Amino acid sequence: MRPTLKAPSEAVAIRVLESVCTLTEEERALIRRLSVFRETIQAGRPFWRPGQSVGAKIILSGWAARQRTLPDGRRQIFGFLLPGDSIGLLGGSSPLDEVSTVALTRVECMDALMLREILAVGDVRHARLAESLKGLRRQEDAGLLDHIMRLGRQSALERTAHLFMEMRQRTRAAGLSEGDRFPLPLTQEVLSDALGLSIVHLNRTLQQMKRDALIEMRAGWITLLDVGCLKNLADYGQHDY
């Protein structure tokens, strides 16, 4: 048994980007070079305020949440940001850039302002990188529709299963997972604010899933014990068009 080699975090981001389309060696090098301009955000701190200032970032490690809060304190989480996801990089194309974002763990991100300038030129040499970034953004936007489906028409159990299936796919693309086991550094409060449930009810739902041998959770990691059953429960990818 060897000690685990810790991959440098820009490698994770590159891996996510390549889940859309492979990059040229030149593009990979560009990311690596720019990734020295780093910033670290502590867990719980906001790190993107819409309209605050023009900026652009790519997450290298850690998780964040896009969220909105009602005057009386009710919070809704619209989606999660994982390594490789970007903010403000593609000319204001998504409504998600107008939503505040909060770090859920310690987050390392690179300043991508320079990258934005480079991409804005439209040089063919960076076409694949642009395509990858656009692809990730598109996936995130599409996730909004899944989210609406979950909240509007699925039961607590179905919703939770559906979110886990999505997380499985995303962590897998990032190379963060080990089979059907992957990191899920989210408190039950965060999960419940994403799923539109009370924290107590989410807790009971999770316990039912454990009792039914669908999942196992420990120390910020989750194991999906019966992916087939979960996928079925969630109608994952099972909608008409």
Place this chain on the structure above:
Amino acid sequence: MRPTLKAPSEAVAIRVLESVCTLTEEERALIRRLSVFRETIQAGRPFWRPGQSVGAKIILSGWAARQRTLPDGRRQIFGFLLPGDSIGLLGGSSPLDEVSTVALTRVECMDALMLREILAVGDVRHARLAESLKGLRRQEDAGLLDHIMRLGRQSALERTAHLFMEMRQRTRAAGLSEGDRFPLPLTQEVLSDALGLSIVHLNRTLQQMKRDALIEMRAGWITLLDVGCLKNLADYGQHDY
């Protein structure tokens, strides 16, 4: 009392487009000229299947719904299309173009394929038109976030009030409303599928709103009797960023 003059439907579409930014006379003329290529879709019929065929349309009159259905028949409506809204016009920029769309009333739309070609060139003479179309699309995308907020964190009453406030704004932009009275040609089933409620519960919610003198509904029209109260109830536009 004079007989009401029925505005030609392309005028409504133009008015909606100008709610984003005013068009040049040349652009207005372009729309009018292209609007002779029309198609009518009967209520209840699908008129946009994602991936089906490349196409582009602008709605001139009537209402449609973007929706998805689970295998067991549960339906979720993501949003509504009103006159002036377009599909397929802006190079696959929105996840909404990947969702099937159904006519809720008789819908008149114009074929905008030619317009798409014209806009793709990027001629400055049509810059404002492009901007308007993009603006409407952006509004629609932003609507997805409101929708998630409604479904995830608001009660039946709040959700319903919130949707009505949104409809008020949109029909107003289209010049379809008369003060706080506007057309709402939606069955309770459709409304409930948008709001993530059972049809029975929506019915009761509407009746409560009527009892409390918040709204009046008759013959496909709704009157908001107390906009202030409704806005307050819905926390309309009241979220943090």
Place this chain on the structure above:
DNA sequence: CGTGACGTTGATATGATTCAACTTGAGTGG
């Protein structure tokens, strides 16, 4: 005079929230 779509109603069941108490585990400082 049927028939069908839409709306309304009551009774009942279930799912989800709330509140409050309790547990657990990971720091932290004495």
Place this chain on the structure above:
DNA sequence: CCACTCAAGTTGAATCATATCAACGTCACG
């Protein structure tokens, strides 16, 4: 090493919101 604290998770009981089922009303249309 212990006692303390704090955040996260767990549990039960009561309550509330919403769903489900089934029946009935109403209106438009052929």
